[in-house]
Amino acid sequence: MKKRARRHRREEGHGRTDMIFRTLGKAELPKLFGVMAAGGKIVAPVEAGRDRENRPVYVFRETARFEEAALSYTTTKLPAKRYFLPYREDLATFRIEGDDWQKLVDYNVDRPRIFFGLHPCDINALNRLDKVLLNGVYPMPYYVAKRKNMFIVGIDCLPQPYCFCRSMGADTALHGFDMFLTDLGDDYFVEILSDTAYNFLRCVRTSEPGEDDHARYMKAVSRKNDKFIAHVDTTDLTKILDMEFQSEVWKQWGDRCLACGTCANVCPTCYCYGVEETVSVDLGSARKTKTLYSCNLLDFAEVAGGHNFRPERHVRLKYRYYHKHRGFVEAYEEPLCVGCGRCGESCLAGITVPEVIASVRGEGA
Amino acid sequence: METGVKFTDISLGRSKERRRDDPNTFEYTYKAEITNIHRLTPKESLYRIQILDPEERIRFTFSPGQFVMLELPGIGEAPFSISSPPSRHGDVELCIRSVGNLTNFLSKVGRGARVGIRGPFGTSFPTWEMHGQNVLLVAGGLGLAPLRTPIAYVQENRSRFGDADIVYGTKDPSQLLFTYQYDMWRADDINLRLIVEKGGPSWDGPVGMITTALDEILAAKPPSYFQKTFAIVCGPPVMFKFVCTMLNEREVPMQKMFVSLERRMHCGMGKCCRCNVGSTYTCLKGPVFDYWTVMNLKEAI
Ligand SMILES: Cc1cc2nc3c(=O)[nH]c(=O)nc-3n(C[C@H](O)[C@H](O)[C@H](O)COP(=O)(O)OP(=O)(O)OC[C@H]3O[C@@H](n4cnc5c(N)ncnc54)[C@H](O)[C@@H]3O)c2cc1C
Ligand code: SF4
Ligand code: SF4
Ligand code: FES
Numbered sequence: 073m074k075k076r077a078r079r080h081r082r083e084e085g086h087g088r089t090d091m092i093f094r095t096l097g098k099a100e101l102p103k104l105f106g107v108m109a110a111g112g113k114i115v116a117p118v119e120a121g122r123d124r125e126n127r128p129v130y131v132f133r134e135t136a137r138f139e140e141a142a143l144s145y146t147t148t149k150l151p152a153k154r155y156f157l158p159y160r161e162d163l164a165t166f167r168i169e170g171d172d173w174q175k176l177v178d179y180n181v182d183r184p185r186i187f188f189g190l191h192p193c194d195i196n197a198l199n200r201l202d203k204v205l206l207n208g209v210y211p212m213p214y215y216v217a218k219r220k221n222m223f224i225v226g227i228d229c230l231p232q233p234y235c236f237c238r239s240m241g242a243d244t245a246l247h248g249f250d251m252f253l254t255d256l257g258d259d260y261f262v263e264i265l266s267d268t269a270y271n272f273l274r275c276v277r278t279s280e281p282g283e284d285d286h287a288r289y290m291k292a293v294s295r296k297n298d299k300f301i302a303h304v305d306t307t308d309l310t311k312i313l314d315m316e317f318q319s320e321v322w323k324q325w326g327d328r329c330l331a332c333g334t335c336a337n338v339c340p341t342c343y344c345y346g347v348e349e350t351v352s353v354d355l356g357s358a359r360k361t362k363t364l365y366s367c368n369l370l371d372f373a374e375v376a377g378g379h380n381f382r383p384e385r386h387v388r389l390k391y392r393y394y395h396k397h398r399g400f401v402e403a404y405e406e407p408l409c410v411g412c413g414r415c416g417e418s419c420l421a422g423i424t425v426p427e428v429i430a431s432v433r434g435e436g437a
Numbered sequence: 438m439e440t441g442v443k444f445t446d447i448s449l450g451r452s453k454e455r456r457r458d459d460p461n462t463f464e465y466t467y468k469a470e471i472t473n474i475h476r477l478t479p480k481e482s483l484y485r486i487q488i489l490d491p492e493e494r495i496r497f498t499f500s501p502g503q504f505v506m507l508e509l510p511g512i513g514e515a516p517f518s519i520s521s522p523p524s525r526h527g528d529v530e531l532c533i534r535s536v537g538n539l540t541n542f543l544s545k546v547g548r549g550a551r552v553g554i555r556g557p558f559g560t561s562f563p564t565w566e567m568h569g570q571n572v573l574l575v576a577g578g579l580g581l582a583p584l585r586t587p588i589a590y591v592q593e594n595r596s597r598f599g600d601a602d603i604v605y606g607t608k609d610p611s612q613l614l615f616t617y618q619y620d621m622w623r624a625d626d627i628n629l630r631l632i633v634e635k636g637g638p639s640w641d642g643p644v645g646m647i648t649t650a651l652d653e654i655l656a657a658k659p660p661s662y663f664q665k666t667f668a669i670v671c672g673p674p675v676m677f678k679f680v681c682t683m684l685n686e687r688e689v690p691m692q693k694m695f696v697s698l699e700r701r702m703h704c705g706m707g708k709c710c711r712c713n714v715g716s717t718y719t720c721l722k723g724p725v726f727d728y729w730t731v732m733n734l735k736e737a738i
Contacts, residue, residue, distance in 0.1 A: 358511030399716020
């Protein structure tokens with residue numbers, strides 16, 4: 073009985089099972105990639121160009137070539153969000169026939185995708201989104217359908233100066249992936265969570281990790297831990313956000329914010345949206361389209377007749393923090409932020425999460 | 438040995454009944470027909486909307502205070518409180534004011550138009566908890582639309598309530614809604630007090646703010662009344678703030694006063710976040726809140 077229950081759990085792919093560990097020689101990785109690429113579409117971090125300071129700019133995109141996958145990438149400008157929460161997608165289309173109509177619903181996914189090289193923060197972003205969009209009341213099929221068809225190979229990383237995933241409890245991924253690779257020098261330490269991953273690994277040479285591999289793994293982990301620079305003090309943060317709701321510091325940040333919505337756009341956990349319907353020119357069909365939105369945009373909370381519940385920038389900016397670091401924590405015991413630092417890196421006004429929260433805590437802006 | 442990632446098709450797990458935990462329910466729309474339109478004022482009409490499938494119509498159940506998302510394919514979708522009694526199931530009435538894109542379009546369609554309905558969504562007025570107590574219903578303007586459902590409930594279950602009072606105020610007499618029903622309410626022993634902010638030649642009733650009318654009603658009540666009374670207050674935030682403060686001064690507990698909040702909504706299911714007040718979803722935890730909760734919501738009033 074017990075055995076059956078366990079097998080069932082394992083089949084779910086993203087569920088929690090006991091971990092299986094292997095080591096994989098680095099020379100075997102291209103082969104593994106090849107085996108996967110033969111069976112499906114792979115999305116991987118790829119260097120797309122250089123920025124003004126000649127640093128590489130990374131993006132997630134489809135590739136069938138291992139050499140293109142930049143596995144020691146820092147952070148992509150944009151998260152892999154467009155594969156599970158596209159910026160724009162149709163929720164439904166309508167066929168209009170005279171006075172009558174038919175509604176056609178499609179979840180806009182027709183094949184599984186392999187994500188090769190997601191960092192823990194981005195895996196945790198998915199796990200947090202799952203809580204609202206997959207496991208909550210009214211699961212959202214457009215997300216569920218895509219999420220259920222994501223095969224994820226995670227990979228470890230070295231914290232950048234803007235990374236504060238550790239403060240957000242998102243520096244390690246415990247579940248939500250199929251396989252996770254940690255660099256041990258000549259080998260990867262592999263955590264295996266799904267039978268699909270297990271079967272892929274049977275196509276390449278792996279070995280049972282020994283004591284020395286465990287030691288190398290722990291060294292790699294502590295090397296990562298020593299690298300963190302940015303931190304957020306989350307002690308009592310939900311209460312502090314409540315107490316400081318009227319704080320003047322929000323106004324100061326509001327004065328700087330351009331209300332451009334970039335922060336939500338680059339955020340792997342921002343999912344707010346708007347819906348619009350349009351009719352075709354010949355009036356024969358219509359579509360209902362969902363577009364990701366940002367709560368920093370002026371009309372986010374505006375209602376018919378022109379009343380706006382959040383007319384001021386600082387009120388909208390505050391709301392974004394309030395949702396992520398208070399409301400979500402209250403509901404799910406962790407913030408709707410994984411500390412990837414993308415919003416701060418992209419913000420033209422230089423507004424970063426660690427600075428905003430420190431200032432609300434009275435620790436100087 | 439099998440390698441490769443298999444495609445998972447979630448639409449295969451579709452449940453036959455419409456269950457909240459089935460993702461395939463998310464975008465399901467009941468197809469319905471506008472069977473009648475009753476112009477109430479130049480800006481507001483009452484739409485009678487019937488779910489077409491007879492079985493779905495019967496299975497559609499809701500509680501007073503809940504809302505539906507009304508969809509006009511190609512035009513848009515918006516939330517409206519159900520304004521008809523629950524006993525009528527999926528043959529609902531919506532009282533709609535023309536204010537924008539969808540609502541203006543709606544004012545031009547005729548009988549027989551096919552629309553979509555999703556829902557019902559949100560919390561409701563706990564009418565069953567009010568049994569054995571007095572009910573005080575206070576409405577400002579369009580706030581009478583959501584109140585019509587609890588009013589009908591009181592009419593249908595009159596023996597289960599003590600005093601039933603309605604205080605209803607609008608800007609001027611031409612904006613009074615459902616005037617044809619006032620006699621029926623009174624006949625069912627519901628005390629109706631009307632007041633308008635600006636009278637006119639045809640108006641011989643009281644003129645003033647809604648709080649004036651409420652004051653008069655409350656002054657006539659014995660002290661014991663306030664311990665045994667539930668209040669439902671629907672209208673603009675400034676109005677319910679004044680009204681609830683007045684009631685609280687007379688020791689009606691905040692947990693026994695209910696209000697309905699209005700926010701922008703694009704889904705009704707806790708996903709788009711447009712309806713958030715502080716970090717509370719109006720579509721899930723509301724639109725009906727007790728006043729204690731509203732007082733404790735950041736950004737509520
Ligand atoms: C719980 C609830 C119950 C309501 N009950 C009624 C009712 O019984 N009668 C009535 O006349 N009105 C009611 N409203 C208000 C009604 O939803 C808006 O008047 C309507 O959305 C306006 O849509 P529009 O397309 O005409 O306006 P536009 O300004 O063109 O709006 C475009 C879109 O914005 C959103 N939106 C704009 N205003 C609102 C708003 N006030 N509330 C929510 N979403 C909005 C909608 O998604 C709408 O489709 C209710 C609102 C809520 C939240
Ligand atoms: S915080 Fe920065 S990125 Fe976000 S809206 Fe304001 S200016 Fe734009
Ligand atoms: S809020 Fe900023 S740091 Fe947090 S997850 Fe979103 S983009 Fe990353
Ligand atoms: S209406 Fe979309 S979250 Fe409430």
